[in-house]
Amino acid sequence: MLAGLTTVSLWDQRLQRAAHLAKSYAFAAEILDFYREVASFQRSLFNLLESSEYASAEGPDRLPDDWDSFVLLPRFQPLLQIAEKKGPQPLAQQARELSDAGPERWGQVVNQFWEPTDEVRESHADDFFALALLQPYAEYLSRRARSWANYTPAVCPFCSRRPVLGILRPEGDGAKRSLLCSLCFTEWEYRRIVCPACDEKSVEQLPIYTASDFEHIRVEACDTCKTYIKTIDLTKDGRAVPIVDELAAIPLSLWAQEKGYSKLQANLLGT
Numbered sequence: 001m002l003a004g005l006t007t008v009s010l011w012d013q014r015l016q017r018a019a020h021l022a023k024s025y026a027f028a029a030e031i032l033d034f035y036r037e038v039a040s041f042q043r044s045l046f047n048l049l050e051s052s053e054y055a056s057a058e059g060p061d062r063l064p065d066d067w068d069s070f071v072l073l074p075r076f077q078p079l080l081q082i083a084e085k086k087g088p089q090p091l092a093q094q095a096r097e098l099s100d101a102g103p104e105r106w107g108q109v110v111n112q113f114w115e116p117t118d119e120v121r122e123s124h125a126d127d128f129f130a131l132a133l134l135q136p137y138a139e140y141l142s143r144r145a146r147s148w149a150n151y152t153p154a155v156c157p158f159c160s161r162r163p164v165l166g167i168l169r170p171e172g173d174g175a176k177r178s179l180l181c182s183l184c185f186t187e188w189e190y191r192r193i194v195c196p197a198c199d200e201k202s203v204e205q206l207p208i209y210t211a212s213d214f215e216h217i218r219v220e221a222c223d224t225c226k227t228y229i230k231t232i233d234l235t236k237d238g239r240a241v242p243i244v245d246e247l248a249a250i251p252l253s254l255w256a257q258e259k260g261y262s263k264l265q266a267n268l269l270g271t
Contacts, residue, residue, distance in 0.1 A: 011043040017241040021248045028248040031269055035247055037086045038132050038268070045075055046136040054140065061145050063138060063159040063184065067114050069107060072133055076106040079132055094125060110134065131183070131268055138184035148188045154196035156181035157188055162265040163196060165246045166220060166231030175235045180242060182265045197264050198225035216240055217249045221261050228261040
């Protein structure tokens, strides 16, 4: 958790930042407006867990082996309704098909996504629905866990998922790097000059790309494994909310893909 900020303010920051960036970046307005709808849904689920003082049976320091279908599955239909009414056309069509399929299929969608792995897994068309439902649940549980000092692997210490982005935070006269989990949003420190996909450490193989429209966001690529991750530099824009700013930087993802790089881990909206 970010020190000094309450859970409520973190959710409010995400929503407010999305609204601000939607006005600043016309090309990202549609995706950010939809994100606000989804984030509002996620906030309500998170707050429900928090207000009920929900606790996992497995204890606070690891993600449960099984997701709580009793708590989460009834929220799947409202998520489908949001996607059908507010989502882009392909996602809206998927939502209609899932709605017709019913709860048994919804459970299958979540199950196929849930199993934690540090291996690259192929994305599925229904991943958005599983991730949108599971993120606030996993984030709530992760924020009750212990701190992760001296943890060095490139996968999340809480749920073993791959990072969705990097963060540079001020430290002394420079900046320290951390990674942010794609599922539970656990943040852990990570070495500056190393590829989180293949452990490449040669500076010559780890190019960094920036664009004038996103001075606080950089594409950190690897010419050994041809992956990339976007890193939000809070030393250049302390107002940035990494989860949201990464979503807005669509042109950087398109540019990286044109150069032959594959993203280490897709974000909530698959970009």
